[in-house]
Amino acid sequence: MLTIRFDQLGLQPGDRVLDVGAGFGRHVFECARRGADVVALDYAADEVVETRATLGGMVDAGEIDIERVAGILRGDATRLPFATGSFDVVITSEVLEHIQDDVAAIAEMVRVLKPGGTFAATVPSWLPETINWKLSDEYHAPKSPGGHVRIYAATELAAKLRSAGLDVDGRHRAHALHSPYWWLKCAVGPTNDDHPLVTRYREFLEWDIAAQPTITRVADRALSPVMGKSVVFYASKPADVPEATVSQ
Secondary structure, three states: OOOOOHHHHOOOOOOEEEEEOOOOOHHHHHHHHOOOEEEEEEOOHHHHHHHHHHHHHHHHOOOOOHHHEEEEEEOOOOOOOOOOOOEEEEEEEOOHHHOOOHHHHHHHHHHHEEEEEEEEEEEEOHHHHHHHHHHOHHHEOOOOOOOEOOOOOHHHHHHHHHHOOOEEEEEEEEOHHHHHHHHHHHHHOOOOOOOHHHHHHHHHHHHHHHHOOHHHHHHHHHHHHHHOOEEEEEEEOOOOOOHHHHOO
16 A cells, blocks of 8 residues: 555655655555665564565566665664765655654754655644544553654645755645544553454455545545554755754
8 A cells, every 4th residue: 555656755766765754665665666766764673574575575476686785774764874966766654643853853854865756754743643642542652652743734744854954845635544443442441452343344445545546536636635553754855955054
């Protein structure tokens, strides 16, 4: 399930891509399929292991070329282990809401992005996320270790991206059909995965992701501007950024 629209990302074959907080690698897999040279970074060791295993399986199956996998490593988004201007594209999906110092993390992502490069970030949308927080204290920090530490207003994230030196080029919301699932989970308890309502809705989402029927695709597109679970920002780094500014 992809949150970023790749036709808006401007990804080209041969681009060097960094996915910060890659999780189990859903976006980095698509980048590799499209011919990009990918680096996946995550703070969670188990997700790094899973991403390595999945990418290895894709290489073995001939879905991607091993040359497309430039690195899969564990790291801290606020201290990226890469040289300034190393990547043509940087993406981060459902990560910034977990990081206390999100400004430092954004600054690092912008630092490693080449002048003229493109950037995409997704975070939970304000309204669905606010409902989750109101329904359950166990959904977010501090009761949920490693959980969400803030609720973003779209204007807040846009301002932080601009302050870091990016030009914000567009945004949209996604995954309207996933918002009710999280509302159900929060209502019955975020760890109560066996509740019948949660189980049935999860089965529906799994079917929807696999089958992608037209009726749910249309419904999701229609409802996402109002109740999409995620908001996606697309931005670019000005091509004429002075080197002294880039390397700060």
